[in-house]
Amino acid sequence: MLEVLAYLFEQFYNADGLPDMSQLAKKLSLAGFEGEDIHDALTWLSELKQIDVAPYKLLDANEFGFRSLHPMELERLSEDAAIFMHSLDATRILSAGERELVLDRLWREPDGEVALERIKLIVLMVIWQKRDALTNLLIEELLFGREGFALH
Incomplete structure (x- = not known):
């Protein structure tokens, strides 16, 4: 999952925000990440929003x-x-x-x-x-x- 977060950091950290979760899942899948890693990263992001x-x-x-x-x-x-x-x-x-x-x-x-x-x-x-x-x-x-x- 750290690889997915590294990708998100590179792609979106300086942006105003992330795309919605379904669009983000598609982008991550197209970037070649595995389904489980994508799921874990999206779960991590949803936890992040709740802190x-x-x-x-x-x-x-x-x-x-x-x-x-x-x-x-x-x-x-x-x-x-x-x-x-x-x-x-x-x-x-x-x-x-x-x-x-x-x-x-x-x-x-x-x-x-x-x-x-x-x-x-x-x-x-x-x-x-x-x-x-x-x-x-x-x-x-x-x-x-x-x-x-x-x-x-």
Whole structure:
């Protein structure tokens, strides 16, 4: 699915919006993507539209700085995902509210360990609409970057 999101980023990120979902599905199919990947990407986009960031913006007014993950949170993350979350926090790429939104969405995941790729998708979902230079770089790194990249 990351390939589909990379395509969407390249094609539509600077546009005012995306075409409706049925047109988008057709465009993705014509671009050669598989049905399951298209379905997953469209589901991701519909989840993106439903995120209510307002409650989390209150946290940004009182920027908390570094936050250690609770052992129950760490238990849900793969080692790579935990390192990734720590690097996002250490580099202040996510605001306090965005970080908490990512963690809240993590708890909505089915039981079991959450892998790095899923955390990346959640982070993408949270930051996709920001459209500032730093966020654009992170999105490009998440979608097109190399495995094991370090944020610094």
